[in-house]
Amino acid sequence: MQIELPMKKIRTLRRAKPKLGRRSAEESGPSREELARIALQLFAERHFASVSIRDIGRAANVNSSMIYYHYNDKQELFRAAIETAIDAAFALFAAHCNRGANENPVDAIDKWFDVHVELSSRLRNVIKISLDCRGVVGAPDADEPIKRFYQHENEILQNLIREGMRQGLFRKVDPRVVATMISTMLDGVMARSFIFEDFNIVATVQEFKRTLWEHLGYRTAQSRMTRAARVGATSKCVRH
Secondary structure, three states, X not given: OOOOOOOOOOHHHOOOOOOOOOOOHHHHOOOHHHHHHHHXXXXXXOOHHHOOHHHHHHHHOOOXXXXXXXXXXXHHHHHHHHHHHHHHHHHHHHHHHHOOOOOOHHHHHHHHHHHHHHOHHHHHHHXXXXXXXXXXXXXXXXHHHHHHHXXXXXXXXXXXXXXXXXXXXXXXXXXXXXXXXXXXXXXHHXXXXXXXXXXXXXXXXXXXXXXXXXXXXXXXXXXXXXXXXXXXXXXXXXXX
């Protein structure tokens, strides 16, 4: 199954043009993406207002000027931190699905859960700093990239659910409602993992998957299709 990546609409993700008289940033320190990942961790651990460019530089073991080589200011780095985590999730999901290993929508939806488990630390950081900065004076607005994430996630899930119904794997449901339910549950898992250090993300996600398949009637449809295949095989044997 081919999964398309969402188009990048945020100009801050475009690679900065090399500046005259300086060595390439790739040769002299962390990449633009690595700085964004480090910043994401700091913003989540503390708060946007209490994290400075100098703090990020210390964590990345580089001079502050190296960060300004890539980003104009902290607001731009903040947006890039969120975008980098979101793009990583969709890129990993696309890699899983476009490998050709997913023969049906069930496999693809299963991989979306796996992506959240694999990238749980980064995705939960996105959720946390977005909530931390909401409504805070002077903090950048994270709504646009977050909404883009949810919109694309919802489109993917709805399409997979529709395809599952078309193939007879799922019972008839409202794809929009089920897609939102999946997304909301995953948000809850990420948020809970912040509150309880011993929270078992893997076990919880696995249990929800089983509940989801039951809700969609997948197990029933699977059994029905297996029985039909056996009957067909038996009929062939009898004819021969």
